Amino acid sequence: MKPLGQITRDGAANASPRLMSVEALAEHYRAMLTGLGENPEREGLKGTPLRAAKAMQYLTQGYHQSLDELVNGALFASSSDEMVLVKDIELYSLCEHHLLPIIGKCHVAYLPNGKVLGLSKVARIVDMFARRLQIQESMTREIAQAIMDVTQARGVAVVAEARHMCMMMRGVEKQNSSMVTSVMLGAFREDARTRSEFMELIRRG
Numbered sequence: 001m002k003p004l005g006q007i008t009r010d011g012a013a014n015a016s017p018r019l020m021s022v023e024a025l026a027e028h029y030r031a032m033l034t035g036l037g038e039n040p041e042r043e044g045l046k047g048t049p050l051r052a053a054k055a056m057q058y059l060t061q062g063y064h065q066s067l068d069e070l071v072n073g074a075l076f077a078s079s080s081d082e083m084v085l086v087k088d089i090e091l092y093s094l095c096e097h098h099l100l101p102i103i104g105k106c107h108v109a110y111l112p113n114g115k116v117l118g119l120s121k122v123a124r125i126v127d128m129f130a131r132r133l134q135i136q137e138s139m140t141r142e143i144a145q146a147i148m149d150v151t152q153a154r155g156v157a158v159v160a161e162a163r164h165m166c167m168m169m170r171g172v173e174k175q176n177s178s179m180v181t182s183v184m185l186g187a188f189r190e191d192a193r194t195r196s197e198f199m200e201l202i203r204r205g
């Protein structure tokens with residue numbers, strides 16, 4: 001994780017003078033507990049503001065990552081031009097409307113154009129954009145664009161399937177619906193056969 005004070009979105013660094021230390025963030029959690037009618041000094045809650053602040057920093061660490069550092073040069077020359085698909089990558093994010101979890105999985109495919117990306121880096125890129133306050137549509141697009149930027153592939157496809165706790169634990173309280181979002185770039189957008197090959201591969205169990 002980069003030092004606090006730098007927010008990066010899509011690899012672009014912006015100064016963020018308002019970013020707080022974990023201790024300052026914990027003070028806000030303490031105030032929140034009081035505001036909810038709790039006693040932050042009671043035994044069970046003593047360490048909670050600091051724990052919650054650390055957890056929230058962890059869950060939003062994607063803001064402070066850069067694509068270059070994350071990929072760390074793990075791009076390998078390859079003559080393969082066949083589809084590379086990484087399926088069922090777990091996804092944990094937070095919805096930007098309620099700060100409640102979005103839980104699901106993500107499928108990422110690309111058509112190499114002279115180089116292939118280290119396998120783990122695909123999952124790391126998913127995490128980089130999931131570990132922020134998000135809406136699923138933007139997250140899906142940001143993952144697809146990042147994979148494209150890094151690999152310069154002929155095409156990139158990303159499908160995310162997720163459940164939103166804000167729809168399950170509260171609000172409409174629907175327990176069985178999930179949201180599916182997809183972004184197709186390059187050949188996946190232009191060529192129906194490539195797209196349907198991808199869809200067929202992710203449908204298989």
Ligand SMILES: Nc1nc2c(ncn2[C@@H]2O[C@H](COP(=O)(O)OP(=O)(O)OP(=O)(O)O)[C@@H](O)[C@H]2O)c(=O)[nH]1
Pocket residue numbers: 095096097134135136137164166167170171172
């Ligand atoms: N499109 C989209 N909507 C989302 C996502 N996460 C949460 N939402 C929705 O954002 C909307 C916010 O609506 P509001 O009416 O402002 O908030 P609310 O009163 O809490 O809405 P309810 O959830 O319907 O109770 C809700 O419909 C959520 O279901 C997401 O990733 N994508």
Ligand SMILES: [Zn+2]
Pocket residue numbers: 095096097098099100164166167
């Ligand atoms: Zn929500």
